[in-house]
Amino acid sequence: MNLPESDRRSFLKTMAVTSAGIALAGGALADDATAMKKTRLGFDNFSVRALKWNASQLIDYAASLKLDSLFLTDLDVYTSFDESYLKDLKQKAEDNGLILYAGSWSICPTSKHFKPKWGTAEEHLALGIRVAKALGSPAFRCILGMGNDRETPGGIEARMEDTVKVCKSARSQALDAGVKIAIENHAGDMQAWEIASLCDAAGKDYVGVTLDLGNATWTMEDPMESLETLAPYVAATAWRDSMVWESPNGATIQWTAMGEGIVDYKAFAKRFAELCPNIPVNVEIISGFPREVPFLKKDFWKVWPKARAKDFAGFLALAKKGHAIAPHDPNGPDFQKSELERSLKYCKEVLGLGLKA
Secondary structure, three states, X not given: OOOOHHHHHHHHHHHHHHHHXXXXXXXXXXXXXXXXXXXXEEEEHHHHHXXXXXXXXXXXXXXXXXXXXXXXXXXXXXXXXXXXXXXXXXXXXHHOOOEEEEEEEEOOOOOOOOOHHHXXXXXXXXXXXXXXXXXOOOEEEEEOOOHHHHHOOOHHHHHHXXXXXXXXXXXXXXXXXXXXXXXXXXXXXXXXXXXXXXXXXXXXXXXEEEEEHHHHHHOOOOHHHHHHHHHHHEXXXXXXXXXXXXXXXXXXXXXXXXXXXXXXXXXXHHHHHHHOOOOOEEEOOOOOOEEEEOOOOHHHHHHOOOOOHHHHHHHHHHHHHOOOOOOOOOOOHHHHHHHXXXXXXXXXXXXXXXXXX
């Protein structure tokens, strides 16, 4: 190609700019892929609850799946709370390239779901922090309660105040242990803005959130909006997908395996990696059963006096995009394993999660 010198210089300049643009775009894509692959991947043991495995067996299973983390969210998985036993579990996990996260259940003494099995609420929380420290867990997951706690005297705000008091009793222990108390948005109890306000009231230096994405739909929220609200507080995670659809009394929700619901997880995973780069993704798959949200019934909103219109609008948008799916029995061990392993495969192959993917 014979071009005048001025045209040749112009052509070469254009090619250089175009090549640089392609290189920058390629670099951005590579950076995105690198960021995603740096996100640890694991699971919450509640996903395979029917198997009744202890902590050691769960570590073996996580290792066989080539995972990076394991979330032990109940205290019954341990055969002992002795320091030596817990440190042996930590060592076994490390030998298999796993980081452990610890958890338990309600620490709200006035919740309908608080159980004195581990002593008082304060004793329960203190035990959980001690276990987490011994395991090397950076967080201890716990809950306030469930959706019907919104119906108790004083509503959810009273239960939140009681939970804050319990958290404050353990502030020094949590800070000394380097363990963050990570309260989950659980089973319809608190919306994202409510749990954020609980953390602020207790103190963000030692209280954070376990972000449960399935539970976000139970409180009439879009999981992406929950992430945007709670990202500064997130200390642990529980991921699963949800299908949401319109039904005669409002909407119906059914949790699903990852990638089989209405949540745009490709966009979500990218945003999560940006906002919470050091937090593992632990999937908690609880598929199979529908739950109605009868927001068209007159009495429904009595326990949601401060629900925000923008949150509900996001949820309603999901319902309008979704469709009804068939229910399944969620309690069979084979079904639970299948749902979990299919979800982990999706997380690795589609979302690019996991250090060992």
